[in-house]
Amino acid sequence: MTKRASIASLIPASQDIYRKIVFEIADGIIGIDDHGIIRLCNPATESIFGWQSGELLDKPLEVLLPERVHGFHQRLVAGFQAGNTEARYMGQRSATIVGCRKDGTEINLGITILRTSAAGAPMMVAVIRDISDHVRYQNDLKRLAETDSLSGLLNRRAFRASVLQSVSANVAKFSSMAIFDLDGFKSVNDRFGHDAGDDVIVRFSEVLRTSIRATDVAGRWGGEEFVLFLPNLKANEAIAIVERIRANFTSVDFNWDGHLAANFTVSAGLAFAEPGFADFSDMIASADKALYDAKRGGRDKLVSIEMQQEALAS
Template sequence: MAPIASLLPVSQDIYRKIVFEIDDGVIGIDKTGIIRLCNPSAERIFGWEPGGLLEKHLNVMLPEHLHAFHARLVSGFFSGVDEARYMGARTAEIVGRRADGSDIHLGITILKTSTASVPMMIAVIRDISERISYQRELLRLAQTDPLTGLLNRRAFYESFAARMALGEPAISSVALLDLDEFKALNDRYGHDAGDETIIRFADILRQTIRSADLAARWGGEEFILFLPDTSSQSAVAVVERVRAAFADAVFDWRRGGSGSLTVSAGIVTDRIGKGGLDAAVARADIALYDAKRGGRNRIVRIRDPQDTVAMSADH
């Protein structure tokens, strides 16, 4: 067996070949953040011409808002005891910057080494943008009602909880909206007509509510709105715009029928905190039932458990 010393030149050639031919990017920086080593894959990943990254500061590969953070990370890694570390986690993303200014999502393993006694940090980089995009699409599909593109019920709860984590509004409103005579529409013109109507209503909802409002398909022909920092009167104004716009919509269904539909709504306004959504929805459902029983195409609002106000379409 050949002595280890005689194998070193061959090993170095092998290592050099691996570094310069693998698909993963390899970048080496010194303590000041200057790029001293860069393989062709790293140049391809970041969109630089051959040799264009060498002797540049690592910041050219980072979004501006990450410069200070990354400088602290590099300094801490050089002075720390860890010899290797993977950057990122299931809930975190590492973002780089291409030469054209676009962002790129990365998986990075960093290693400490030295060349001629000069400490260096080696980063092995993989472009995971496609995987991140796929994961985001899966998340979107899991959170979205497939027919309307609105949030589904589960995502509505999650979005509400996220809003509450930022601070509970002093007063808010919840509205339940239900399309009137929807079963009769399905029975007469078929489920395609029902789907078309639901899609049209969802579009009206999106176009009519405010940017801070949350909208979701609650189930079937029923929809829900969370209106943060919204008084009873203001909530009625928002829902009335939805009701009026839907009443004005004219349908021409594929099976020969044409016409228009209406929607009824129940609104509750209260101090709706983190644990108060279910109670608010239950009260809004009672108000919605009153709107249906009162003749449909109307809004019923509840400002407190003893206060119910009904408004017809021509209120």
């Protein structure tokens, strides 16, 4: 038997191997023609997207994608078709491709696409993996790394990063920074115990979280100090929010076994900057100075400072 004959004898066997791989692999394999119509679909794809056997054939690829990403996905595919590479992983380190199951639920996907042909016609084949569990795990790790475990608010590092991100999207807007300090917190731990102190921190965090807008950024600065960034508000509007937080916390009743009901207060310093955002550290320092004045002035009050443009430019 010649070498050419022995190779030819393996072709049918190799086709059976490839067919077995396609139909039994856990990853989805899907092929579309140059019009975006599904011409190849293995059972894993149907399982990933919740379709019955054979239902996806001859349907447009868009049935597997949320409507909001149709345009984006079409641009990705067009860019790949116009390029020179034969295979490409779709998505980015910070974002995954989002798919849509038949019931409308969304899933995160890892997709590798490659260029090929079938029966003389061009075809794109995608190997698809449902990575939703991995994405949820990564998001949980990120949330744990950014969140103060007791208060549930952003920790110091994450607060700063979130404020800077907010600032970059609203460069020419008004902005305010507030720092809160729980009055007499050491005496809470001394009189009622550290569990009571934790309870006070948790309750203030709840008041803070429920008194602000979705665009505001709140965090625990450390110990009994909390920070709040208020973008796109004029001075009187920012003052109203901080005063509401102060008043809402003062009205919270604390009832611990073996002790009479108690109420606590909070002092706040607020720094307000005109359009043309001040440096993060400058705003924190100004808010901290205002807080010091509030403490020195008797506590349970708000002191605000308007940062002058001359100071910002210096």
